[in-house]
Amino acid sequence: MTIADRHEEIIDAIRAIPEGFVRTYGDVSPGAPRLSARLLATGTHPDDVPWWRVVRADGSLAVGEEQRRRLWVEGVPFKGTRVDLDLARIPHEP
């Protein structure tokens, strides 16, 4: 398992998020939320990665205004300033 493989694995998981739904950092990289966070932060990823569909475990947004707007447009349910994870979150897949 190389670093590139790990990156690819995480990127793949994010790319698999359907429109109108979100996943948390902990979901895309279980046990290493900082890793997925850093991957998106550094911009070390292809352009086809829906980074705005990745939110914090409590539903709050990490990036800010733009992310909230993009999610809203896709029909992601909000609960105040946070995403309603009970409706929009995709549980970790086996």
Added chain:
DNA sequence: GTGATGACGGAAA
């Protein structure tokens, strides 16, 4: 080599 940092998570107070 060590130590600090970050689009984080979860438990504890």
Added chain:
DNA sequence: CTTTCCGCCATCA
């Protein structure tokens, strides 16, 4: 509800 503290992985000084 809030703030603290510790663990997590990969970079960077």
